[in-house]
Amino acid sequence: MLKYISKRAVQSIIVFFVFLTATYFLLQAQPGDISDQFLNNPKLTQAVREQYAERLGLNGTPLEQYVRYMKNFATGNLGVSFSEYPRSVWSILKERVPRTVALFLFATMLSFLMGFKSGKVLAWRRGKRGENLITVVGVFFQTVFYPWFALIMIRTFSFTFKVVPGGKFLTVEKWLNKPDTFNANSVFGRMLLTAALLGLALLILEVWTRRMHDRAIGRRVVWGGRVLFVGIAVVWWMTVWGEMLPYALDIGDHLILPTVTLALIGFGGTMLLTRASMMETLREDYILTARAKGLSSKTIRDKHAARNALLPVTTSLVISLAFLIGGGVVTETVFSWPGMGQTLLTAALQEDIPLVIGSFTFIAVLALVAHIVVDVLYMYLDPRIRVGE
Secondary structure, three states, X not given: OHHHHHHHHHHHHHHHHHHHHHHHHHHHHOOOOOOHHHHOOOOOOHHHHHHHHHHOOOOOOHHXXXXXXXXXXXXXXXXXXXXXXXXXXXXXXHHHHHHHHHHHHHHHHHHHHHHHHHHHHHHHOOOOOOHHHHHHHHHHHHHOOHHHHHHHHHHHXXXXXXXXXXXXXXXXXXXXXXXXXXXXXXXXXXXXXXXXXXXXXXXHHHHHHHOOOXXXXXXXXXHHHHHHHHHHHHHHHHHOOXXXXXXXXXXXXXXXXXXXXXXXXXXXXXXXXXXXXXXXXXXOHHHHHHHHOOOOHHHHHHHHHHHHHHHHHHHHHHHHHHOHHHHHHHHHHHOOOOOHHHHHHHHHHOOOHHHHHHHHHHHHHHHHHHHHHHHHHHHHHOOOOOOOO
16 A cells, blocks of 8 residues: 555646646746736836846846746745735745635535435435435536625525625634734634544544444544533633634634535535446445345445446546635625635736646646545545556
8 A cells, every 4th residue: 555655646746747748838828917016117227127137037038037946846935925925935835825715624424414414315215205316406506607696695684684704714803903913814724623623533443433333332432522522622712712702613614605605505516426426336236235145234335336326427526626626716795705716826827827837736746635535535445456457
C-alpha cells in the first residue's frame, strides 16, 4: 500500500508541474492584466513604471518571469495579488480555502448520507409504495436549475419565514462590539478544528465497534460514544471558548442555508446512482448464495449488496469534491459566501493573474489528492482489487 501511494504521489507531482506550467502560460497569453492601469499610466515616469513592474514581477521576458515564478512557488511564495495589493496570494488562499472546503465538505457528507441510505432502501424495496414519488423527487433535485433553486431557498427561508440568514459569512451588527482577542477567521478555525476532531473520534468509534461480536452491545456503545463526544465538544465551547460561542453560532447560522441547498442538489444524483448500482449488484450470484445460506435481509442488503454498490458512489463522491470550485462560483456568488469560488470569479474579472493561478493551483492539488483517495478507498472497499492487476 505504501509503495503504491508513493508511486501515485510521484505521478501526481509530475502532472501538477505540467498543469501549473500550462496554466501559467495560458493566463500570461491573454491580452492585458490589472497592472496595465499602473504601467500604462502616462503620468508615471519610466523609472516608476520599471519599479512597479519589478515589484509586481512583470519585468523580463515571459520565460524569465516563468522561471522566477516557479522558483518562488517552490519556496511557497505565490506572489502578490494585483487586486488586493499588497496582500500575498498565499494569505488570501489561507483565509478563503477553509470556508469553501467546510461548506462543500459538510454539504457533500450530508447529501451522501441521505442519498446513499435512500437509494439503498429504494433498490431493496423496488416496486413498493412510494418508490416512484421518491425517484421523481431525486430527479427533480438532480436536474433543477441551481441558481433559481438557491434563490427560491433564500426567498423562502430567509425572507418569508425568516428562519436563517440568506447570505454572507456573518452578521456585521453582531460583531461590532466583539472583544479584540479574536476575529472571524480565528473563530471559524476553532469551529473547523472541533468538527475535525469530533468527526475523527466518531469514525474511530464506528470502526472499533464494528469488530465487536455482539452487534446489540456495539450499537449501544456507538450511541453512547456519540452522546459523550458531542457533550464534550459542547462543554468545551461553553467553558474554554465561551466568549466566542455567540459568534460561532452566528457563523454556523449563516452556514446552514447554503449547506442544505447544496446537499439537496447533490442528494438526487447520489440516490439515483446508488439505486442503479445496488440493483445491478443484487443480480450477482453471491447475493443468491447469501440468500440460500439463510442470512437475514438486513445482512444481505448492508454487508453484501450495499458494500459493493458503494464503489461507484464513492468514486463519484470523491471526484466531485475535487471540482467544488466550479459549483463554488455559483453557490458563493448567490449566497455571498466569501470563499474560493467568489475569489476566483472576482480575480478573473479583474485580471488578477497571480490570484487566478493560485486558485487553479488549489483546484489541481484537490483533484490529484482526490484521485489518490479514490484508489485507496477502492482497495479498502473491494479486497479483490490489487495493485498492478
